[in-house]
Amino acid sequence: MDDPLRHPDLVDLGRELRKRFAAVSSAEQEAAAAVRRRRRTLRDRLLDAEDRNDRIRVWTAAATFSGTVEAVGADHLVIATTASELTIGLDHIVGVETTR
């Protein structure tokens, strides 16, 4: 069935309603992005980095490690460096930097 709001007499009304709907949709999407940011955990960030194959730098209290994420376990992270594979407990991570 044709959209009744395409009728010549209702075109302007239809345009206005579509504009309002788009504004509500944009606001909803913005809220979804905010919710995602607020709920995201460190593990989520590391999973993102693994899926995107980002380079990461991880700080622990004792040292800094760089490489790509090989795997993210339930409680640990495996980083592949040029020379070796490194396993770090998620509890020991104090900072993460990712680079695309």
Add this chain to the structure above:
Amino acid sequence: MSRPRIATVLTARPWESDFVMAARATSSVRIVARAYEAAQVPDDADVVIVGSEVAWVTPVLIGRWVDAGRRVIGIHPAGDAPGRQLLRAGRAHEVRPDDTGSVELVGLARLLAHQPARPATAGTVIVVTGPEGAPGRTEVSILTALTMADRQSSVLVDLDPNPSVSLRLGLAPRPDTSDLAESLHAGGAISDLIRRVGSLDVVAGSFGRGPLERTAARDIVWGLARSYDRVILDTGPWTPADDLVPLADRAIIVCDASPVGVVRTAGMTMEWMGPEPALVLNRVVPGPFDAVAEARRAVGLDPTIVLGFDPSIRLGSLTCRPPDVDRKRSFAGLAA
């Protein structure tokens, strides 16, 4: 093939977060982006999963992804016929309601990712712009479009905030770019909304109906690039926030051949973010001010065309008559 790269479009609807959770749980695909805007969808994503409820998702944008060789899964609210229609109009490979199980969607994404993609070619988009106060942008747009129309299918689109193409060419003000954008958004036909003047197809600018939305302008450009070899955009005065220039393959900057015009153009090119532009120096008059040399020095571009005060240029753009042979060669060079 390694694990498929999937990009989702972030939405408030639960299907998207459920899909990401299922993808993470099965580890069978990589989630490379959860895009908040179109530019965040990576070029190398194998599959894009998108909901019809997102305001900036239009049939033209989906078609653009399909043409670029990505597989697209469209999700619409269950029972929402317009949403389903939007996704189908965009030629999404699969269209599913949002009550489809997330594990099923992950399987579908894996399956689609392994199907061969067939990228399609798109026409060349040429933007004609210039700093505020540069005269002759519209004349140059019309003459460039007329020159192109002799060789390839070409359309001139008036996206100037103060449109004058229809007035110059004696066309009725409607249908205009707003009508075209709405038709594209609804997945409708565009042929009835394009006027023909001589060998040239023209889309009149929208006047007095508010500024064209960014998404609408993008849809017009990409929608027409599917049907024409050349899409010439008359965009009016350039601003650093210009959204159209980044969509273009080629750019033409019109510069007034006066000291003020050259300085304004130099300022504009310092902030320019787009394809390397060709320069048209307009209204050159003999005298002590060497506009060509000053443009080279200050703007850093060698003018491709130098135009004097020639009434035939104005007349040509008003009567839709292509330029003479010599000038035609120059205008053809603008898009080469």
